Amino acid sequence: MNRGVDLVLSELHERDATSTHARLLRDILAADGHMVRFVVERTMVADEQVLLLDRWKADADLTILQHSIGSLVASEIAKRRVPVVVNYHNITPLEFVEPWEPEQIEGLRWGRQQLWELRPLAHAAICDSDYNARELREVGYEDVSVSPVLFDGLEREGESPPAFAGITLVFVGRLSPNKCQQDLVGVLAALDALGIDARLALLGGGSSDSYRDALGAFAARLGVAERVVFGGSVSERELVGWYEAADVFVSTSEHEGFGVPLVEAMAFGAPVVAFGAAAVPETAGGAALVLADKSPAVVAEAIARVVNDSQVRASLIERGRARAAELSGPQAADRMRSVLEPLLAGAAR
Amino acid sequence: MSDPLSDEQLPDDRFAARIQAEVMAAAEERRREDPKLARIEREIERAWADVAPPGAVGPTEELLLDRVDRLALVDVDAPIGTKPGVKQVKGAIRKGIYWYLRYMSDQLNAFHNVQARLLRRFDDRLSRLESVIGVDSAVDDLVYPAPTAGASSGRRLADAVGSGRVLVLAAGAGAALTELDNAYGVERDPQVALAGIDAGLDLRVGDPLEHLCGLEAGTIGAVLIGGALQRVSPAAAIALVASAAVACGPGGIVAVAVEDRSRRADAAAELLGDRGLAPTTWGAILGGVAASTESVKVDDDGLEALVVARLS
Structure with missing residues (x-):
């Protein structure tokens, strides 16, 4: 039976991860014949299916909230006591942000508070990873399913980055303290000690100016500034170009609710070396070199191994491609469908 | 035991665990052989501490305490020396600072100084307590490795x-795993683990305690504790057993492969002293969480018994 479904999120953007996930979720539901609309506080894109929060009547058969930070839409759901499915993408823990951008922690704290407020109204929850699911269960959510975050396949035509004689390391993600890009900068210095000439491309917009400035100063102090590329928010073609140029995709992030760039890198045949924090090991699924220790010597050794050992490299690339196929495209859509099916069947008309 | 598999044949998680163990062992060896690398790692840590704000210098207590020390002093000498301005105005500012701000900052500095000293005292005390309860048992293990659960314990x-x-836990080269179906081990030492991984066993390199504490409740059928972990103090043993019981849940099994202390060589016996508990003591501790406990003899090198508890 066809249902009316409201996908509720704070803001709808052109490219951010939550908006992309919500759009693909809409496509899955619409393809199955359900009537879907977005409910948002603000929209940055023109889309005929968007309904602003102040006009929302909360009369759909099923309401699915995208939750990753404190928002007015979540407050409205709690205030109106709307039965909801919480689609949880995780919230950056405060301790990472507080030393750098104390003014940002209010939104994060609010988001975690809202998890408690929504719990009595949430008849189910969908999480990107088991890691996220554990967090919700700790808060008291009971019916929690796991389905990987949905993301667009990138185009195959990349724009090549400037040539470099040594090896190219790539990391994609916001310049944010929880992503720990400083560890990657430190690894460049350790690679120097191993006699390996490397450059590091840090791609992604910044959420903290002070963190960005500190990374620059840190790179200068270590004498590697010329080999660190702060690419910022790049176009899709540039991003693909960097993935294609990557000798290794390397992550020392300490907090990932899923880790889409890991999967994208795998899809483009870049071997992945990553610190095994939060959801990273389950996303990697054995197809990356996941490290229990991210001291510079260990990460540098791992990179050297992947670069110099053709068998390991080939195996990681092959396993990575298979893993990326599991977590994206039709397989990911099918997984989401199987999670949504009972929720749609039980939704009141 | 199955034949070792080639890289291509290994399941994803076993392949990654094997390469991880090799990488960690290689990094350790390189650190030992090349002191320059260890120095560079320290420089990296210090350089980041210099540019990062307080509280963002990572998990190293020593660095955080250095930060506390540096930040404890409130400097009231306003940086007006290099700024343009009339000499008399600067003089007036200095006097104002001297008569008012100096009075306040002296009190704050005294307060911060006491706080910093207290934190250092706490840090010292915590280190001493940790050594008493046996958190540092891995250090002993470097000198006199504790016997690990072997094939007999596994059977x-x-x-x-x-x-x-x-x-x-603390699985060594994984001898116990050869006798167990659907089993995996965690070993801290990558060199030791590599022997088992090369033999095709499901062994992971990591901190066994961290691994245990990271498991969701009721997700494991049985936990076998061995190696250095059975040399912990009674207080740590109780906490360890409680954590294992949570990971297993009702009906699960927690077992401890207990060292035979009477078979220690003289030097080891003297240096290790009373470290480690007798099978009867482990039985009593396990009895706190179990419906039944049983101590059985095993033939593994250096072990006295396997104490098995079925959880209530």
Whole structure:
């Protein structure tokens, strides 16, 4: 039976991860014949299916909230006591942000508070990873399913980055303290000690100016500034170009609710070396070199191994491609469908 | 035991665990052989501490305490020396600072100084307590490795365990795993673990305690504790057993492969002293969480018994 479904999120953007996930979720539901609309506080894109929060009547058969930070839409759901499915993408823990951008922690704290407020109204929850699911269960959510975050396949035509004689390391993600890009900068210095000439491309917009400035100063102090590329928010073609140029995709992030760039890198045949924090090991699924220790010597050794050992490299690339196929495209859509099916069947008309 | 598999044949998680162990062992060896690398790692840590704000210098207590020390002093000498301005105005500012701000900052500095000293005292005390309760048992293990659960312990446990997954903590080269179905081990030392990984066993390199504490409740059928972990103090043993019981849940099994202290060489006996508990003591501790406990003899090198507890 066809249902009316409201996908509720704070803001709808052109490219951010939550908006992309919500759009693909809409496509899955619409393809199955359900009537879907977005409910948002603000929209940055023109889309005929968007309904602003102040006009929302909360009369759909099923309401699915995208939750990753404190928002007015979540407050409205709690205030109106709307039965909801919480689609949880995780919230950056405060301790990472507080030393750098104390003014940002209010939104994060609010988001975690809202998890408690929504719990009595949430008849189910969908999480990107088991890691996220554990967090919700700790808060008291009971019916929690796991389905990987949905993301667009990138185009195959990349724009090549400037040539470099040594090896190219790539990391994609916001310049944010929880992503720990400083560890990657430190690894460049350790690679120097191993006699390996490397450059590091840090791609992604910044959420903290002070963190960005500190990374620059840190790179200068270590004498590697010329080999660190702060690419910022790049176009899709540039991003693909960097993935294609990557000798290794390397992550020392300490907090990932899923880790889409890991999967994208795998899809483009870049071997992945990553610190095994939060959801990273389950996303990697054995197809990356996941490290229990991210001291510079260990990460540098791992990179050297992947670069110099053709068998390991080939195996990681092959396993990575298979893993990326599991977590994206039709397989990911099918997984989401199987999670949504009972929720749609039980939704009141 | 199955034949070792080639890289291509290994399942994803076993392949990654094997390469991880090799990488960690290689990094350790390189650090030992090349002191320059260890120095560079320290420089990296210090350089980041210099540019990062307080509280963002990572998990190293020593660095955080250095930060506390540096930040404890409130400097009231306003940086007006290099700024343009009339000399008399600057003089007036200095006087104002001297008569008012100086009075306040002296009190704050005294307060911060006491706080910093207290934190250092706490840090020292915590380190001493940790050494007393045996958190540092791995250090002893470097000198006199504790015997790990072997094939005999594995067979004994296999008789008792049902169909659930078995976790062997401080598994060494994984000898116990050869006798257990659906089992994996965690070993801290990558060099030791590599021997088992090369033999095709499901062994992971990491901190066994961290691994245990990271498991969701009730997700493991049985936990076998061995190696350095059975040399911990009574207080740490109680906490360890409680954590293992949570990971297993009702009906699960917690077992301890207990060292035979009477078979220690003279030097080891003297240096290790009373470290480690007797099978009867482990039985009593396990009795706190279990419906029944049983101590069985095993033939593994250096071990006295396997104490098996079925959880209530």
